[in-house]
Amino acid sequence: MISIKNLHKSFGDLEVLKGIDLEVELGKVIVIIGPSGSGKTTLLRCLNLLEIPSSGAIEIDDHLMNFNGKEIPQKKIVSFRSLTGMVFQNYNLFPHKTALENVMEGPVIVKGIPKKQAKEKAIQLLNKVGLADKIDDYPFQLSGGQQQRVGIARAMGIEPKVMLFDEPTSALDPELVGDVLQVMKDLAEEGMTMVVVTHEMRFAKEVADEIVFIDHGEIVEKGTPNEIFTHPQHERTRRFLEQIHPLSNNNEH
């Protein structure tokens, strides 16, 4: 479904991704964890070509992209990018458009779907994320949690094969996190393929099929939530888990 092969990304002299290999099967939820600066965001951004990898290859749904430092035509980038839907840490909603317009924008402008049809579908999506009564609100009228749910609906609007989430709840007040995670759980249950960067370890335990621990631009270890959280193989993983949840590992035993 997604296959990442020997992916490298450097910013100038700084090598941020040092050869990532990862397979994600259809309908699976992968949670990426790792310390700050380890390259999690960069990896997600490479998957939807907001950053162009320095070398390696990405295959999504039989569309293969090879990277070798040569410039890739915009058309190719745009079409490959539509395979994935991106949910940003700080939502990045379009402030001059209502919730509904935010969700309709992609389908209407990019896919050329007739407005009426796009509107129906956008309403359905907003319904699904629990915002049926907010469709005509502008982003500034919405709470952070509501904005993020519009963000999810907007990303779903382009009918991506894979949804990418970059710390979707880390900008939210704690009481708003639950609603967003619930929407993501629903998506996972419907069989959406998802790659999620998050520090919400409970979500990771409950929803992830696989946890990937990244440090210094490398995959240190991956496995089921049980394997990673209760039997981490690597010292670095153990130290990271202790740092974010000093006692949680003990609680599990």
Added chain:
Amino acid sequence: MFLLNSIFQDPERFDQLVSIAQSSLLPMVKGAIKYTIPLTIITFVLGLILAILTALARISSSKILNTIARIYVSIIRGTPLLVQLFIIFYGLPNLGFTIDPFPSAIIGFSLNVGAYASEIIRAAILSIPKGQWEAGYSIGMNRTQTLKRIIFPQAVRVSIPPLSNTFISLVKDTSLASLVLVSEMFRKAQEIASTNYEFLLLYSEVAILYWIICTVLSIIQGRIESRLDRYVSK
């Protein structure tokens, strides 16, 4: 003081001034309607188009376009408007291009507005957070679509206040067109004053007319801004 003294000591002089003020009003308003206002509006529209093109050239990746735009802005901003007008009206005939006063003024002012407004628009575009571009890209838009649908509408909002200032300055700057023989409002005042030597009265009168026009424009500006503010939290 002299004027005030003479007015208060001499009621007849007062009546005379009132009648000059009244009779000069119509020619001046005509000058405004025939030249000042059309010159301002036409120039502003042409200038804005030029400004948008220049701003796009400045943010484009094309080195050539970028350089041309830079040189244009630099020349216009680095030389006096009056000198630019003189070059177009009095200078170009030496090369065989004779342009009438009104078109000369339109060309000169448009080039001027284009340069200043392009910097405003460019700054507004650059002020839109990078995340907005990325959000546009992330739903499958290309660069042009994102610019047109996402960035530009937000940049317009940001640039309305400074552009309104440009517009209001332009109204006043059109008085310079009198020096390339456009019969706009200020030139009318000059013409009338040169016949009766009531300089203070006539120039004050024309000042008031400019002030009224600018005040009305400021009110309209306020309306537009509050309409465009509808998606921004207060």
